[in-house]
Amino acid sequence: MMIEFCDKDDAHVGFYTTNHTITSFIATTGTTLIDVQPDGTITNNILSADVSRAMTFLEGLCRDGLTYDKSYGDWVSPQVFSTACNNILFTCTEPEWTYIAETENLQNKAGVDDDIFDTVSEFSFVPFPRDPVADKYYTEYDTFGYLVPKGAKNIDGAIEFINLNRMYDIDPAIQAKVREDHINPQKIYFEKGKYAGSEKWQMKWGEREYDLWREMCDPSNFTFINEDAEGFSTDFTDQIGELLMGVVERGESWAKTSAEFSPIADGTIQPFLS
Template structure:
């Protein structure tokens, strides 16, 4: 089961940075095409979208073209991207052909395509994009195509510059996800047990490490047979969320643009000690045979919380639509009671233009369309309707999720701990996962946070020195 968890964690690595619709779609190898003349089931029945009355400025006119996309989901039909794609297609005369691959295959497929002179024009951002793939000259800088004074980019330039490499901007995220990972719970079961609703605790400003721990203890103690467990889910990302709630990133970007590791920071140590307490007291554990993405423990009311990317919420919403007696909800990871503010992890999502693309200008217009789906009032409203039809969220779910896209009113921590080389990134995942959960990695079984950190710091520092030496 240890190896299976590691495999799933690798799959989720690409998934949790993705926007609302991205991860609910197939990631098997396949190719789909989209054009104005096609009629699809999605267009006619499942999610009809009209953008005829919308007018936005996503950039100057471009030559019509068919763009090639390489990534994990069909960006022409995904609920949160479809309106932007339709506007791009109808007003700029461009279409997009999607080649779908698993998140762990993107680097290999992209490298092969670039070396053979068959570069795609759009590719998903993933954990290894920055700094690993940027340092390998895999992307096209986009400054000449992007106008940072355009209204859709207001207020996000500082975040965009966090991903600057060698003085150039390759990545203009169109989705900014404060609290990309949530704690999902069975609100109906919580009510039956008599546990205060975590969402209400959050609304009152009382959702902290301590109140979460109290909820878990009450949940476990409510079952005399001992069949209820506490927290499970995305191992490394859950651990990272607790650490970021202190206001500290594991790997940050300094004012000089260089990488800084904070693994020995006192805040990180404190969060790690808290997580080890959860593990040692049996409050964070996996039930036998259960892996990160399993939803059965929440559905059956045998686990208190599942820590997972927001993509999983749609599955619970669809269950609720079929059975109105069900009540699932979610909250962000709790606040550090010693922090001066409520800090949240923040991830971004968007597309990069690979090196060798023939249609960088057209791809940049599409990226602008995607960003405008958040900032333009009319396109945003159309996008909401598309998401609601596609994802089946309740109004309460949608409104709460969207509140975490308002980055101006939240304290976001940008952390990039998984973008080093593959070996070091896996070491970091294993250390984080084994801090919160037992037997995540046989290499670190039974070790304390301090032991795991000290054994890994040499490798981490070597990689950071390597990347900083390239700048």
């Protein structure tokens, strides 16, 4: 698919990636660059067969001219992608934020003239690919939590807010109502002025897109794995980024660069070993 897309001309890009997207690809193998266990065990997997398989795949994309050439800048935001999507086939971002930002950028631009619902655009997304060799559907993850500071004046209110957010994901009745609000929002119309009777713009999801997004949010569908390479120092994080992007941006050989970098990783890890 990417080859056919990119063969149209040099302006067509198959896959836009960042170093974090690359670590997500690596994670689908069930292995990470650096693994840190609760007992203090730290393992350098940079030369492992699993990591090499993922990186060799990405190296091939670059060699075939399918990866991003920075023609739209260092980072392709959802807003940029919304107007460049005819030339970029795949980008990897969080579906909810991206879907909303892209749609708003095209359909609801600044100014009251664009508050009228008169434009329809279509974006599609798919789950992150599963490594066909891996024993499970692994995915890299992050999460967030809530902090109620000591001495807060309204602790009960904070707890209520936290629980309300949780209900969005765990209460079936609320989930059904939220789904209906997303795919079939109640129409709102201008009541006066020159736009009286015109439908106001609001975000709307297709049923397929909404259900797929919620399916992707269900942790029972995946086995989670966390990349620990960025927890040592800012310099090491930057070095990891250069190592990964060298393959995707410059077509560097993973076999060569990983062999050169692995001793550096060992040296970084050594002081942390218990």
